[in-house]
Amino acid sequence: MRNDGPLDPGSLMEELRRSVLSVGAETGRLRQxxxxxxxxxxxxxxxxxxxxxxxxxxxLAFGNGGSAADAQDLVTDLVxxxxxxxxPLPAMALVQDRSVVTGVGAEVGFRHVFARQVSVLGEPxxxxxxxSTAEEDPSVMEGLRAAREGGLGTVAFTGSxxxxxxxxxxxxxxxxxxxxxxxxxxxxxxxxxxALLRIVQRLMREEAPEEGDEGSSSHDGEDDEGSGGADxxx
Amino acid sequence: MIPPGEIPTSILIEEGREYVQSVARLTGxxxxxxxxxxxxxxxxxxVRFHAGGxxxxxxxxxxxxxxxxxxxxxxxPLIQGRPSLPAVxxxxxxxxxxxxxxxxxxxxxxxxxxxxxLEVADALAASRARGMLTVGLSGGEGGRLxxxxxxxxxxxxxxDPTAVQEVHRILYxxxxxxxxxxxxxxxxxxMEEKRA
Numbered sequence: 001m002r003n004d005g006p007l008d009p010g011s012l013m014e015e016l017r018r019s020v021l022s023v024g025a026e027t028g029r030l031r032q033x034x035x036x037x038x039x040x041x042x043x044x045x046x047x048x049x050x051x052x053x054x055x056x057x058x059x060l061a062f063g064n065g066g067s068a069a070d071a072q073d074l075v076t077d078l079v080x081x082x083x084x085x086x087x088p089l090p091a092m093a094l095v096q097d098r099s100v101v102t103g104v105g106a107e108v109g110f111r112h113v114f115a116r117q118v119s120v121l122g123e124p125x126x127x128x129x130x131x132s133t134a135e136e137d138p139s140v141m142e143g144l145r146a147a148r149e150g151g152l153g154t155v156a157f158t159g160s161x162x163x164x165x166x167x168x169x170x171x172x173x174x175x176x177x178x179x180x181x182x183x184x185x186x187x188x189x190x191x192x193x194x195a196l197l198r199i200v201q202r203l204m205r206e207e208a209p210e211e212g213d214e215g216s217s218s219h220d221g222e223d224d225e226g227s228g229g230a231d232x233x234x
Numbered sequence: 235m236i237p238p239g240e241i242p243t244s245i246l247i248e249e250g251r252e253y254v255q256s257v258a259r260l261t262g263x264x265x266x267x268x269x270x271x272x273x274x275x276x277x278x279x280x281v282r283f284h285a286g287g288x289x290x291x292x293x294x295x296x297x298x299x300x301x302x303x304x305x306x307x308x309x310x311p312l313i314q315g316r317p318s319l320p321a322v323x324x325x326x327x328x329x330x331x332x333x334x335x336x337x338x339x340x341x342x343x344x345x346x347x348x349x350x351x352l353e354v355a356d357a358l359a360a361s362r363a364r365g366m367l368t369v370g371l372s373g374g375e376g377g378r379l380x381x382x383x384x385x386x387x388x389x390x391x392x393x394d395p396t397a398v399q400e401v402h403r404i405l406y407x408x409x410x411x412x413x414x415x416x417x418x419x420x421x422x423x424x425m426e427e428k429r430a
Contacts, residue, residue: 012415012419012422013273013277016416017269017270020269020272020408020412021265021266023404023408024264024266027404028258028259031254031258032254034254035247035251035254039247039251039254040243040247043243043247046246047246065306065307065310066312068306069299069302069303069306072299073296073300073399077396080295080296082295083394083395083396182313183313183410186403186407187404190399191253191257191400194253194257194396194397195250195253195254196250198249198250198253199249202249203241203246206241207240
């Protein structure tokens with residue numbers, strides 16, 4: 001995107017306006033391609049999540065930089081259920097406690113910040129969801145590896161489908177983005193987990209009527225009648 | 235590998251597709267309509283950064299995480315080689331934080347996906363009164379942010395909160411890109427500063 005040509009303010013502004021418009025057009029194409037290539041993976045991830053919640057498990061989310069905000073946002077949307085009719089669901093983001101993140105980072109090494117939390121907070125049957133735009137992402141990889149070792153399910157939202165997080169043997173479901181531009185990857189991830197949330201809520205609604213809540217652990221909202229589920233864990 | 239649920243997968247895929255398409259339509263329409271103002275707002279932000287200003291960003295509810303995202307991306311750019319720019323996400327007690335930290339040459343960005351957040355609107359109004367450049371990202375039915383009369387208001391409507399949030403994300407990524415592109419042209423900035 002660098003422009004070293006002679007300065008013409010008018011044309012620079014016009015060029016920027018056109019590039020904003022082209023991102024708008026690209027957004028539609030990108031989402032169409034994304035859903036064609038990865039819609040099925042999102043559904044698989046949603047089934048894993050619904051089964052986790054149905055069996056009383058919880059979701060643990062993590063990622064670095066902008067992807068840390070994704071982890072927090074996904075957890076906020078699960079716990080606070082901001083759309084009418086949604087069930088609050090148990091989830092925690094492993095990026096929020098500054099003392100834990102900086103403590104583990106400084107004392108043990110940053111690559112262990114998520115793995116450490118996954119090993120002490122995760123329980124068999126829980127689901128780990130990681131976000132990464134990078135080809136290599138050591139702390140995310142270690143977190144996913146620890147999740148698999150602890151008997152958790154693993155979902156990775158990734159950039160390239162051939163990058164390390166997507167290709168890792170310890171990832172159950174990888175949802176990749178059909179672009180190599182980091183801002184666009186993050187935007188597609190938001191679409192992906194928001195679609196996932198809708199499918200999860202749909203699945204929880206389906207399970208809701210007959211079942212009691214003996215199998216679930218931490219529904220503390222007003223919608224507790226919706227928390228039961230007959231599915232066993234993985 | 236995954237036992238089929240009660241609902242056929244094809245129905246779940248369609249449910250997701252509907253949402254994905256709604257986001258694509260909302261974004262396309264919004265950017266088509268507001269492209270020019272995105273560039274103008276980015277240009278004014280660049281002028282502020284160039285003059286030593288910094289970005290104070292805040293959000294309430296689900297938009298709180300967007301504030302962190304914005305600050306993170308200005309300080310540690312997503313695209314290698316771009317300079318780090320001063321930005322900080324404010325925690326609660328927005329009005330007080332702004333009074334203590336905000337300087338007239340700074341930029342305030344307030345984000346509220348519902349548009350109902352009084353605290354964000356108040357903080358934007360207070361920032362504007364201090365002479366800061368104010369940018370509001372809102373959506374849905376709530377018109378609170380409009381009452382603060384920020385210099386630039388991007389209200390995304392209609393749309394449910396998660397779709398609005400996605401347009402906000404695309405919007406602040408674009409503002410970020412415009413800021414960086416314009417900062418590559420100091421002559422243009424000097425000209426703008428004279429005009430301002």
